[in-house]
Amino acid sequence: MEATREDALAAGEADDQEALGELRLEWQGRLRRLLAAQPDVAVELRRLLDELEPSGSTAPSAKAIHQHATASGRARVYQAGRDQHNTQR
Template identity: 60%
Template sequence: MDAEVALLAQSAATTLVALMATDAWQHMRDGITRLWRRTQPERADTVAAELEAGREDVLAAIATDDRETLDELRLQWRGSVRRLLVARPAAVEELRALLDRLDPDGSAARQITQRATASGQGRVYQAGRDQHITER
């Protein structure tokens, strides 16, 4: 179950950080806070404050295209969620249900990064899906 917990924690962290900049943010924040309140009530207020601070960091990072900060936030939340799930395995199903409710198709957890460099007469073609190129 350790690999399963790690994968769920990664998905949750990615979804959490992605939803911090959307209208679904309040629902995600409330769900995560409830999860902590039920499983580790002594940490719930701290987690709620970290969520609010994290949202401010996400909005600032998006405004400045600061991908490093977004990556760091994902790592921070991945660790926090993983530790919670290891300490309270019963929280796994509750977290899955929350993610399914707020991000049913998993689109917030998907992250695609493309980088390319061309020099001289080189060309770069990149696409996130289908791509059709006709050169003449």
């Protein structure tokens, strides 16, 4: 865990999304194998997740994002729920 933490911090500082994605996948696999081998651990993990996210919802898709914009004249509005790259000038 220490090595992964150091790798994640370094990748975050370097904005290395590829490395962060690899670390995320690595730990998803480790957790999946742990839960398959020891299903009783899932109860404790759920308790911990509920403690960290009291609403009981840890899935990003369950969090609502509401956006509203109004443009007039020749104005433009660009909205995104996440990354957005705009090269228009």
